[in-house]
Each structure stands twice: as structure tokens, then as C-alpha cells.
Amino acid sequence: MAEKAVNKPGGLRAQAKADVTRRIREAAETLFMTRDFGDVTTREIAQQAGIGEATLFRYVASKDELLTMIYGDQMQTLVDRLEAADDALAKLPLTVDRVLQRIYAFYEGRSEFFLLHPDNAARYLRQSYDLSSSGRERAMALGDRVVTRVTTILEKGQREGLVSDVVEASLVALNCHGAFLHEVNRTRTRGFEPETIWERVLVRLDAQLLPLMRSEEAGER
Structure with missing residues (x-):
């Protein structure tokens, strides 16, 4: 009998991290394709991604x-x-x-x-x-x-x-x-x-x- 798949904590964390990364990239792309680099703030990117600015800097340096x-x-x-x-x-x-x-x-x-x-x-x-x-x-x-x-x-x-x-x-x-x-x-x-x-x-x-x-x-x- 096949074993039922179990979501391991590490797998869930990796999935959550990948989801946040995807949302950050999508938010940045939306903003950078419509506005100049200097007019876009990291706070706006974070808000668009649905995360805090401090969280954003845990994923990217700048x-x-x-x-x-x-x-x-x-x-x-x-x-x-x-x-x-x-x-x-x-x-x-x-x-x-x-x-x-x-x-x-x-x-x-x-x-x-x-x-x-x-x-x-x-x-x-x-x-x-x-x-x-x-x-x-x-x-x-x-x-x-x-x-x-x-x-x-x-x-x-x-x-x-x-x-x-x-x-x-x-x-x-x-x-x-x-x-x-x-x-x-x-x-x-x-x-x-x-x-x-x-x-x-x-x-x-x-x-x-x-x-x-x-x-x-x-x-x-």
C-alpha cells in the first residue's frame, strides 16, 4: 500500500519562501516596467508584494x-x-x-x-x-x-x-x-x-x- 504523502516542515518553509520570492519579483517587475528606478521605493515594492520592508531585505540586498x-x-x-x-x-x-x-x-x-x-x-x-x-x-x-x-x-x-x-x-x-x-x-x-x-x-x-x-x-x- 502506497504511503500517504506528508508535508514536512522544511518543505513548507521552502514553499513559503518561494512564494514570497515570486511575489517580490512580480511586484518589482510591475513597478519597474511603468516607473523610473529612482521613483520606485523598496517600501512600495514590499507593499505590492504583501510583505513588510524588513522582510523584503531578508530576500534581496538592494x-x-x-x-x-x-x-x-x-x-x-x-x-x-x-x-x-x-x-x-x-x-x-x-x-x-x-x-x-x-x-x-x-x-x-x-x-x-x-x-x-x-x-x-x-x-x-x-x-x-x-x-x-x-x-x-x-x-x-x-x-x-x-x-x-x-x-x-x-x-x-x-x-x-x-x-x-x-x-x-x-x-x-x-x-x-x-x-x-x-x-x-x-x-x-x-x-x-x-x-x-x-x-x-x-x-x-x-x-x-x-x-x-x-x-x-x-x-x-
């Missing part, structure tokens, strides 16, 4: 850590999706247009991520340069995945004679990535409309990529 978790999860989902879409394109014959299409897709996707909430997204994206940030390593790793994929696309283009090999592919990929992050940072400091982010990034990508394309197709989109 408001920055919450932003890191929320936006880090969203960025990971985005990079996973972009890589999956690129895997499908990689099965098709490579052309100059397809080299460009595949690279543009990564930065158009990241531009759309930025537009979900420009100030908070910019704060998250800058974490890869902040030695004190708890999210630095994860943010760097996600950025490195994009740089690695763009490098791979360019190297294949070079092997097939579609892309000039006068410049190392990894350096071009790093420059593309740097251009995107620079435009993110320039949005507020230069007073640009956030909605122009992809337009500005595309101009910078074209400056990096089009001179390396070995076909008249490079001017077509």
Missing part, C-alpha cells in the same frame, strides 16, 4: 539587485529567442543581405528591449561596466553571447567570400556592440528621443559593416 534580476531575466529570454531565430536563418544559404539581416536582428531586438522602459533598461545595460554591480557578470555574459554570435556570422561570411577579412571579425563585432551601448547612453545625455534608438544604431552598424561587404547587395535591405 533595489539595484531587484532591477538586476528583473531585467536580467528579460534579457536572457530575449537573447535565447534571438539566437533561436538566428539558428533558423543559419540553415539558409548565406548571402550579403543575409549576413546583414542576421546581425541587424540582434541589435534591433536589443533596441526594442531598451524601449520597454528606456531609463531602467539603460541602467541595467550599464551594469556590465560597473564593478560594484551584483549583476555585472550576468550582464557581461549575455552581451558576450551576442558578440560571439555576430563574430560567427561575420567569420562565415569571410570564409564564403562575402565579407572582407581586412578586419578581424571579432573586432567588428565588438565595435557593433559598443555602438549600440553608446547610443543607449547618449539617449538621455544628448536629449534624443528614445524611439530613435534603432535608427541611430542602424546608422552606426552600417558604418561598420557596409564597407566590408563584397557585393552591391550590401546597399539593399
